[in-house]
Amino acid sequence: MTPSKRIFDVLVAIGLTVLLAPLIAGVALAILLRDGRPVLYRAERMKTPDQGFLLWKFRTMKPAGVDSGVSGGDKADRVTRTGRVLRRYRLDELPQLWNILRGDISFVGPRPPLRRYVEMFPELYAQVLKARPGITGMATLAFHRREEALLAPCKTAAQTEAVYCRRCVPRKARLDLIYAPKRTLCSDVKLMFATIFKRISLH
Secondary structure, eight states, X not given: OOHHXXXXXXXXXXXXXXXXXXXXXXXXXXXXXXXXXXXXXXXXXXXXXXXXXXXXXXXXXXXXXXXXXXXXXXXXXXXXXXXXXXXXXXXXXTTHHXXXXXXXXXXXXXXXXXXXXXXXXXXHHHHHTTSOOEEEOHHHHHHHHHHHHHHTTOOSHHHHHHHIIIIXXXXXXXXXXXXXXXXOHHHHHHHHHHHHHHHHHOO
């Protein structure tokens, strides 16, 4: 990450934290009142092929004793009513402003993967994670809805895992690798605004 990109991330994250503080507090209160504790969800993601960190989100699912892999149709019944709204507009990712301030992620970059997928595809993620992971990116913007559609019909964790590994991981990585050598601070800002407009346009 370049110094200019890091400075940009910190300044924007501080500004958004102040600006969105009432919304962040409101979402936290809504989860607490409607779904109870915990309000936040933390899970390990990978910053580099060998360095993990705890990614913060607002909780959108009913707690489970064992929870691994990506979310597909097999986990749909665990998503709360509040969680559906948060996921639709990506409000569950607001706590990741803290991850940006810590330097774990950037605003724009490949989505930070679970350790299991990095270990399953070491050569692929060695290339993808040369860029600092981010909240949004080319793959997130272009493939997120398609990924949801692919995983939604899966009825078991094994089906979700198979579809994700076979049809999602390679396509997302390809998009991230295409964008990486062309990225500039200006193009990152455009992707950020494109992500916001896409969320706002959802009905």
